[in-house]
Amino acid sequence: DQQVKQNSPSLSVQEGRISILNCDYTNSMFDYFLWYKKYPAEGPTFLISISSIKDKNEDGRFTVFLNKSAKHLSLHIVPSQPGDSAVYFCAASVNYGGATNKLIFGTGTLLAVQP
Amino acid sequence: GAGVSQSPSNKVTEKGKDVELRCDPISGHTALYWYRQSLGQGLEFLIYFQGNSAPDKSGLPSDRFSAERTGGSVSTLTIQRTQQEDSAVYLCASSLAEQSEAFFGQGTRLTVV
Numbered sequence: 001d002q003q004v005k006q007n008s009p010s011l012s013v014q015e016g017r018i019s020i021l022n023c024d025y026t027n028s029m030f031d032y033f034l035w036y037k038k039y040p041a042e043g044p045t046f047l048i049s050i051s052s053i054k055d056k057n058e059d060g061r062f063t064v065f066l067n068k069s070a071k072h073l074s075l076h077i078v079p080s081q082p083g084d085s086a087v088y089f090c091a092a093s094v095n096y097g098g099a100t101n102k103l104i105f106g107t108g109t110l111l112a113v114q115p
Numbered sequence: 116g117a118g119v120s121q122s123p124s125n126k127v128t129e130k131g132k133d134v135e136l137r138c139d140p141i142s143g144h145t146a147l148y149w150y151r152q153s154l155g156q157g158l159e160f161l162i163y164f165q166g167n168s169a170p171d172k173s174g175l176p177s178d179r180f181s182a183e184r185t186g187g188s189v190s191t192l193t194i195q196r197t198q199q200e201d202s203a204v205y206l207c208a209s210s211l212a213e214q215s216e217a218f219f220g221q222g223t224r225l226t227v228v
Contacts, residue, residue, distance in 0.1 A: 006157075032215045043119070043206055043219030044158070089158060093215045102148065102171055103208075103217055107157030 003027045004092050006106035014114050019077040021109050023090030026071065030092040035064060035075045038087045080113045119220035121207050127226045128197055136192045136223045140209030147190050148217060149182055153203040166212060197227045
């Protein structure tokens with residue numbers, strides 16, 4: 001059972017335009033969501049996160065939006081740059097009383113930003 | 116080092132042999148995760164250690180897989196009687212207890228021939 005889903009395996013965007021990566025989840029207990037970026041032959045690196053008490057979190061060119069009723073989150077990158085080309089993973093977890101729980105990852109979306 | 120360290124970086128083994136993969140988490144991180152990524156697939160959860168609590172082993176695919184974490188620090192993932200379908204990149208990550216942001220190592224690429 002895939003609790004975190006990224007239905008688009010790939011996305012191609014022109015440099016300077018907006019990239020929108022989507023993620024859906026099924027477990028309503030998830031209360032913390034994260035995005036990771038992964039280059040080939042490297043481990044994933046943390047990008048941005050959002051708690052379920054918020055619906056938006058912004059960090060520079062990266063903004064994550066959370067729609068709890070739809071169990072959907074998205075990552076917006078604007079403006080997109082060629083160096084953003086990577087696989088993006090969405091992840092979710094349940095925090096019990098301040099202690100973390102395991103991260104469940106989606107299958108990833110390969111973003112290609114064309115110069 | 117400052118980051119999560121995994122060894123070896125690459126491992127080629129014959130089918131049926133046992134392998135051990137090592138993970139050195141970031142100092143002070145009480146949470147440690149093992150994931151694997153098979154070719155063209157996402158990150159598959161294997162096992163999660165959090166402090167002194169019993170590990171969450173719900174992701175281990177078979178009883179050939181086991182992991183331990185000694186002294187709350189270094190972790191070893193052991194795969195017995197390796198099969199070709201075990202070929203994947205095995206990723207270790209660690210985090211502070213109160214944060215979900217996990218930091219990953221570079222991974223160990225395991226190839227079973």
